[in-house]
Amino acid sequence: MARYKRDFKWFAAVSTLTIGCGVYEYTPCAYCGLPAWGTDHVIPKTFCYKLSDVENVLPHRLWLVPACLECNSMGGDKVFTSLARKRAFIHQCIRRRYKKILRIPEWTKEERDELSPELARYVVHGLRLREIVYSRLRYPKR
Numbered sequence: 296m297a298r299y300k301r302d303f304k305w306f307a308a309v310s311t312l313t314i315g316c317g318v319y320e321y322t323p324c325a326y327c328g329l330p331a332w333g334t335d336h337v338i339p340k341t342f343c344y345k346l347s348d349v350e351n352v353l354p355h356r357l358w359l360v361p362a363c364l365e366c367n368s369m370g371g372d373k374v375f376t377s378l379a380r381k382r383a384f385i386h387q388c389i390r391r392r393y394k395k396i397l398r399i400p401e402w403t404k405e406e407r408d409e410l411s412p413e414l415a416r417y418v419v420h421g422l423r424l425r426e427i428v429y430s431r432l433r434y435p436k437r
């Protein structure tokens with residue numbers, strides 16, 4: 296219980312994202328930091344309802360964290376002893392799912408300049424995707 300309280304301290308945190316001239320606020324996913332589109336039951340509902348005194352074990356509000364759809368589905372109905380362990384599991388799943396993107400090598404500006412414009416755009420797109428995946432894996436560290 297104490298461990299869950301410690302993990303859940305930062306949930307009210309709101310991040311900002313600057314796109315062009317606009318600054319947008321969003322609630323980050325508790326597992327990867329992308330904008331959360333819903334909530335995730337850290338302790339799966341299917342597991343909680345098996346406990347006869349579930350209301351005494353954890354207050355309902357402590358079960359939910361903001362989460363993106365991908366992380367929510369990756370967690371599935373597995374039970375973890377802390378939010379950090381569930382996050383570590385989800386990071387493993389992200390690493391596995393995006394292993395090809397994570398293997399994209401670094402390209403210098405000079406190397407990219409030698410490519411055709413279409414191929415250079417393709418490489419830059421891959422490098423941006425790789426950076427997004429790395430930032431998800433580093434979360435909550437920046």
Ligand SMILES: [Zn+2]
Pocket residue numbers: 324325326327328329362363364365366367
């Ligand atoms: Zn996520």
